[in-house]
Amino acid sequence: MNLTPESKVLIQGITESPASTLVGLMMKAYGTNVVAGVSPGRGGQELEGIPVFDLVEQAVAAVGHIDTTVILVEPYWVLDAALEAIAAGIRQIAIVTPGVPPLDMVRLVRKAEAMETLVIGPNSPGIIVPDKLLLGTHPKEFYTPGPVGIISRSSTLTYEVALELTNAGLGQSMAVCIGCDAIVGSSFMQWLQILDEDETTEAIVLVGEVGGWSEQAAASYIAEAIDKPVVAYLAGRYAPKGPSLGHAGILISSRAAARTAFGVSAENKMAAFEEANIPVASRPSEIPKLIDKLLKKNQDVS
Numbered sequence: 001m002n003l004t005p006e007s008k009v010l011i012q013g014i015t016e017s018p019a020s021t022l023v024g025l026m027m028k029a030y031g032t033n034v035v036a037g038v039s040p041g042r043g044g045q046e047l048e049g050i051p052v053f054d055l056v057e058q059a060v061a062a063v064g065h066i067d068t069t070v071i072l073v074e075p076y077w078v079l080d081a082a083l084e085a086i087a088a089g090i091r092q093i094a095i096v097t098p099g100v101p102p103l104d105m106v107r108l109v110r111k112a113e114a115m116e117t118l119v120i121g122p123n124s125p126g127i128i129v130p131d132k133l134l135l136g137t138h139p140k141e142f143y144t145p146g147p148v149g150i151i152s153r154s155s156t157l158t159y160e161v162a163l164e165l166t167n168a169g170l171g172q173s174m175a176v177c178i179g180c181d182a183i184v185g186s187s188f189m190q191w192l193q194i195l196d197e198d199e200t201t202e203a204i205v206l207v208g209e210v211g212g213w214s215e216q217a218a219a220s221y222i223a224e225a226i227d228k229p230v231v232a233y234l235a236g237r238y239a240p241k242g243p244s245l246g247h248a249g250i251l252i253s254s255r256a257a258a259r260t261a262f263g264v265s266a267e268n269k270m271a272a273f274e275e276a277n278i279p280v281a282s283r284p285s286e287i288p289k290l291i292d293k294l295l296k297k298n299q300d301v302s
Helices: 018-030 056-063 075-087 102-114 155-167 188-197 214-225 246-262 266-275 284-301
Strands: 009-012 034-038 050-053 068-071 092-095 118-120 126-129 133-136 145-152 172-177 203-209 230-235
Touching (some): 009 056, 009 075, 018 034, 068 075, 068 133, 145 155, 172 188, 188 203, 230 266
Parallel strands (some): 009 034, 009 068, 145 172
């Protein structure tokens, strides 16, 4: 991982829409070292001091090695954009775009694993290291520097948990949303390892959801391999059955499908966390108290 204020950052799709342009300018204003943008057909332009190129390889040739790219292109262009970045030697990719075709993500994940590339997203606000670096769309006003790392499957819950920690005077070392789509590029386990090795992180908050199986795997991994204290929160435990829309609908439908096919349920996830001795908050507002308790316990032990 190379997530410092000096890290060189590329934005693919920087002039594709007013929204993507705004994201690029927001990242730069936060202090992120945005060295170039890529928008095919618009090479040679400049956006508030950010040079725009037609191809990633042209950007790399002009500014040197790039650490991270943030992808803002349309869903059906994401795979090509990501493969172009990997071919140019970029090994950290944050995909903000939602709705990337699942088979495209399967191809991308395979390529990323072969090339040792870390992929965040799709459908993710990316990563924020408070007061140092913004890779994506996290609202900066919710974050303040501190000792707690956040890993989440939900964009908005990442912000809510961050705000609870900020209001409690704890703050965050780093916050990452691994993505809200069905197939994402990186896992809870990868980010647990990253935060466990991060010197500025003293405790970790894992925000899971009712669909899928990643929370059970994460609970087992925490028990076996993570030394730092972890607090979990599981969203959607009380979601009602029946017709639903949007992201909540995905949660509910995936929960129902998993329960029918494999017996996966919110209760199973809760049991996995309990078996691993991981405190589980019943609501986001409880997270700071649990974190504070674990940090004080660690201080007493040391």
